[in-house]
Amino acid sequence: MIQLSNISFAYSKGRPVLENLDLVLQAGHIYGLLGLNGAGKSSLLYQIAGLLFPDHGTARVLGMEPAQRSIEFLQSVYLLPEQSAASSLSAISYAAVHGAFYPAFDQEHFSLLLKQFDVDPRRPLDAMSYGQAKKAMIAFAIATRVRIILMDEPTNGLDIPSKRQFRKVIAGALQEDQLMVISTHQVRDLDNLIDYLLVLKDRNVILNASADHITSRILFRNTMDPQQEAGLLYAEGGLKGYAVLLKNTHGHDSKLDTETFFNALLTEKEAVLAVLNQNPTNHGILA
């Protein structure tokens, strides 16, 4: 669905943000795009949406070139930016005006999502708080029912109940022929939500792997004494002992702890990738 080949991109000469980046994303998945501030997450999403153009390399999205911004492309890909432009329209009028552009726009679903998010559909968007307006635009993005939904830091500004609601809404929103990419530097917001993890670091995607693949190779556990654990890859101290990553040599089940995994990948990249890359399966394509 999305294929980026050897993409390089810089805002100014000699300071590349993305370099020789290859990426293939398939339908039916929610991808979490993780990276520290300034890693290039927005820049990558904007390349996919055709709002920034590569200096080198090629991008194909649904068989089209994003930079062409054809009508068919624009009706198939929705990018929810980190900051949406303010509109004096109410949420419901906004959907009536802008939803008309998307052939499969689902007005009923939009109203339902606003209700679930506790957003007043009649209130002008520019009179809403930042978080309320954000929720209205998340609802709009989902209601477009386009094939590819890109969300840039959608959980920024949401309170804790709204973040919970966001996870619930997203988990139930994806259809088989759709793909979603959600970027965040607040890694914990995506816990229990994404089925694929993308990690952007050093101008490239250093990891593209399914949560299933990660937990088949790595065991997530809490312990009081990391040194007693066999196959220790990484340990992180907290209030209640340590969160550890161990080599999963016996096929045990555990739940992916996205934040600890992300921290491990940033500090112990080679060791973590080596374990994930051993005996590669088709669950993950690792850089």
Ligand SMILES: Nc1ncnc2c1ncn2[C@@H]1O[C@H](COP(=O)(O)OP(=O)(O)OP(=O)(O)O)[C@@H](O)[C@H]1O
């Ligand atoms: N319009 C711009 N002009 C010049 N440099 C830019 C511009 N936008 C972003 N950059 C730079 O490009 C790099 C990547 O920025 P980008 O916004 O893509 O990162 P990000 O991972 O989305 O960050 P954050 O988590 O802070 O939103 C940063 O070093 C940033 O300063």
